[in-house]
Amino acid sequence: MIDAEAETVVDCDWHYQDSFKEVAEYMPEPWHTKYKNSFWEDSGVTQALSSFFPTSTGDRQNYGKVLREHSNYPEEPEDPERVTEGMDFLDIDVSLQISHLILAMGGVTADDERVQAFTKGYIEYMLEEVLDPDEGVYGLAPMPYGDVEASLDILERVEDEEAYVGACFVTAGASPPLGNRKYDPIYERCEEMDFPVVYHTGGSGLDEYVRAGYQEMIETHTLGFLESNMSQIVSVACQGVPEKYPDLDIVFMESGVTYIPGLVSRLDEEYLKRPEEAPLLDTRPSEYITDFYFGTQPLEVSARNDLLELCFDMIGTDRLLYASDYPHWDFDSPSIINELPMLDDDERRAILGGNALEVFEI
Amino acid sequence: MSDAENLVEVGPASEFEDGDAEIVQVGRAEVGVIRAEGEFYAIRNQCPHDGGPVCKGNVQKELVGEFKGTGKRVDQQYSDTDIISCPWHGWSFELETGIHIGDDRIRVPTYDVVVDDGIVYVDSGD
Numbered sequence: 001m002i003d004a005e006a007e008t009v010v011d012c013d014w015h016y017q018d019s020f021k022e023v024a025e026y027m028p029e030p031w032h033t034k035y036k037n038s039f040w041e042d043s044g045v046t047q048a049l050s051s052f053f054p055t056s057t058g059d060r061q062n063y064g065k066v067l068r069e070h071s072n073y074p075e076e077p078e079d080p081e082r083v084t085e086g087m088d089f090l091d092i093d094v095s096l097q098i099s100h101l102i103l104a105m106g107g108v109t110a111d112d113e114r115v116q117a118f119t120k121g122y123i124e125y126m127l128e129e130v131l132d133p134d135e136g137v138y139g140l141a142p143m144p145y146g147d148v149e150a151s152l153d154i155l156e157r158v159e160d161e162e163a164y165v166g167a168c169f170v171t172a173g174a175s176p177p178l179g180n181r182k183y184d185p186i187y188e189r190c191e192e193m194d195f196p197v198v199y200h201t202g203g204s205g206l207d208e209y210v211r212a213g214y215q216e217m218i219e220t221h222t223l224g225f226l227e228s229n230m231s232q233i234v235s236v237a238c239q240g241v242p243e244k245y246p247d248l249d250i251v252f253m254e255s256g257v258t259y260i261p262g263l264v265s266r267l268d269e270e271y272l273k274r275p276e277e278a279p280l281l282d283t284r285p286s287e288y289i290t291d292f293y294f295g296t297q298p299l300e301v302s303a304r305n306d307l308l309e310l311c312f313d314m315i316g317t318d319r320l321l322y323a324s325d326y327p328h329w330d331f332d333s334p335s336i337i338n339e340l341p342m343l344d345d346d347e348r349r350a351i352l353g354g355n356a357l358e359v360f361e362i
Numbered sequence: 363m364s365d366a367e368n369l370v371e372v373g374p375a376s377e378f379e380d381g382d383a384e385i386v387q388v389g390r391a392e393v394g395v396i397r398a399e400g401e402f403y404a405i406r407n408q409c410p411h412d413g414g415p416v417c418k419g420n421v422q423k424e425l426v427g428e429f430k431g432t433g434k435r436v437d438q439q440y441s442d443t444d445i446i447s448c449p450w451h452g453w454s455f456e457l458e459t460g461i462h463i464g465d466d467r468i469r470v471p472t473y474d475v476v477v478d479d480g481i482v483y484v485d486s487g488d
Contacts, residue, residue: 181433181434181435181436182433184432184433184434185432185433187432188432239436240427240429240436243429244429244432271464272411272453272462272464272465272468273451273452273453274452275454275462275463275464275465276424276425276454276463279425279426279427279436279438280427280429280436281464283464283465283466284464284465
């Protein structure tokens with residue numbers, strides 16, 4: 001045996017607890033100011049790590065430019081009272097709550113029960129402490145769709161709960177895509193329960209999902225959510241979910257509206273050349289897709305009004321559902337719908353609330 | 363039986379094998395006369411998509427799918443319906459009706475075929 005004290009010892013894994021605050025003082029501009037503005041001093045080690053070397057291509061607060069409270073992930077746990085405060089702020093009467101944390105499930109590839117455990121716990125927590133139909137606070141039940149049996153358990157749990165009005169599939173990362181027959185039992189049950197299926201795009205894995213190498217959030221946020229929804233729309237339509245379950249209400253959330261005409265046009269173009277590959281369809285995919293419902297957020301108010309009008313015409317104003325995405329940084333106020341010049345008042349009312357009350361039977 | 367003056371002669375029926383197509387001029391239109399499983403069909407040789415020569419495409423049975431129940435794979439089989447596919451882009455039509463197999467609002471004009479005394483004619487409909 002050697003005498004360690006007399007030997008040269010090398011520790012190959014030592015972690016120096018460096019501080020961004022200290023290191024940033026030595027950084028060149030514009031990085032010095034950019035990161036100094038990104039709340040890295042206030043947010044603790046974990047948050048600072050994320051904003052300095054973000055796991056996505058950007059800081060949701062745009063390096064201090066978006067200053068609104070809760071536009072980023074809060075350090076404190078959510079307070080149920082904030083729901084009604086937020087509803088008051090936006091002047092909203094009914095809200096459908098979607099789990100924030102479950103948005104990351106698309107990145108889970110482990111073959112364990114963490115998603116199932118989370119969703120089951122979330123259902124009970126929301127029922128006990130947050131959802132309140134008397135106050136207009138309803139919920140969408142997240143589906144751990146990778147585990148069909150667990151999803152059916154959740155549907156059974158919420159079936160008689162007035163507070164839950166639909167099922168939520170987080171679309172990012174779903175593999176196989178959500179038109180696959182694997183998910184049929186969930187769709188069948190939802191149809192039987194008259195429970196709309198809400199496909200909600202998610203932020204997890206956007207950088208990998210789109211193109212590795214994007215440098216900024218503007219790139220991944222433009223395409224990631226969009227591509228996630230588009231891939232599921234194509235799968236759900238081509239694999240014939242609307243033919244298999246014709247009474248199932250299908251809702252797609254959080255990608256705006258201008259992508260839809262382009263997608264369905266391209267899909268129809270393919271279909272006319274290759275209809276035998278979608279043998280359950282009786283007609284063009286667009287005929288099914290324009291029967292789906294679409295959340296409006298983030299509505300492309302930057303678009304020319306005549307383009308928005310064309311999109312609204314193609315989708316149908318009876319298929320559009322106002323969504324705020326509050327409190328996320330890019331939330332939409334109801335005024336975004338209310339001030340659209342091409343809508344008449346009945347259409348405004350329908351998009352802002354009437355369509356949703358009907359679809360979700362509230 | 364159509365009026366003889368409406369008939370455009372194509373040729374002897376005996377010279378057609380299944381899958382053969384003969385193009386004739388019917389008025390201002392090119393029309394393909396096609397034999398499939400012993401039956402004769404006539405369809406305009408112009409795809410409504412891009413003007414391609416539909417009648418030079420393959421004749422096959424239409425592949426159809428049937429939903430066999432929740433969670434089950436869609437059952438895909440060839441039906442009894444003959445289709446013809448434009449060789450340019452694959453738009454496919456029922457041979458008998460000219461209706462696009464994916465959208466029944468799209469149709470290629472079809473014509474009656476008459477076989478009289480071993481000779482194949484297209485009825486121009488005039």
